[in-house]
Amino acid sequence: MNKQAHLATFTMACLAATLMLVPGYGYAQEGGATQKVKASMALLMSEAAKLGPARIEGTEALAGRQVPSIYFGPTKMNNNFDLVDDVVKKAGGTATIFVKSGNDYVRVATNVKKDDGSRAIGTILDPNGKVISDIRDNRAFYGEANILGKVYITGYQPIRDSANTVIGIYYVGYLKE
Numbered sequence: 001m002n003k004q005a006h007l008a009t010f011t012m013a014c015l016a017a018t019l020m021l022v023p024g025y026g027y028a029q030e031g032g033a034t035q036k037v038k039a040s041m042a043l044l045m046s047e048a049a050k051l052g053p054a055r056i057e058g059t060e061a062l063a064g065r066q067v068p069s070i071y072f073g074p075t076k077m078n079n080n081f082d083l084v085d086d087v088v089k090k091a092g093g094t095a096t097i098f099v100k101s102g103n104d105y106v107r108v109a110t111n112v113k114k115d116d117g118s119r120a121i122g123t124i125l126d127p128n129g130k131v132i133s134d135i136r137d138n139r140a141f142y143g144e145a146n147i148l149g150k151v152y153i154t155g156y157q158p159i160r161d162s163a164n165t166v167i168g169i170y171y172v173g174y175l176k177e
Helices: 003-021 032-051 082-091 130-136
Strands: 054-062 065-072 094-101 104-110 141-147 150-160 166-175
Touching: 032 065, 032 082, 032 094, 032 150, 032 166, 054 166, 065 094, 065 104, 065 166, 082 094, 082 104, 094 150, 104 166, 130 141, 130 150
Parallel strands: none
Antiparallel strands: 054 065, 094 104, 094 166, 141 150, 150 166
């Protein structure tokens, strides 16, 4: 692993540890679901950092629209479900990688399902929802969010490239019971 990848991994581990130690940081609901979200986000960010630094390279058609291709190191995330499925296999819930496309954030790797049971690839983060204002202000969002008509306890963290530009979003969530 190169120096930049080590730095990215260390930074993500520090962030995850900080989030785990700050009680109630930005969360709408305390308890088991909150702890699961914190642990899942730490896992998603750590596993992504192991692949390498985040970057955008090129575009591709996804669900009828042209979107940027987001990579972690040499691994393209668009239509690649290994990372999100691995996190869910280990931690449960749901996970997504969004890419920034214009003013929208598009799901390019997800195990969130649409009503027909298919992956919600190509769907966008609600441009009028609670989450987007925090993301646009370069902040994480933790709390309840409506995702495709269902309420989840969630975490959303900006994905930044080497220039610290937000290029996407990490998401994890658990269906609210």
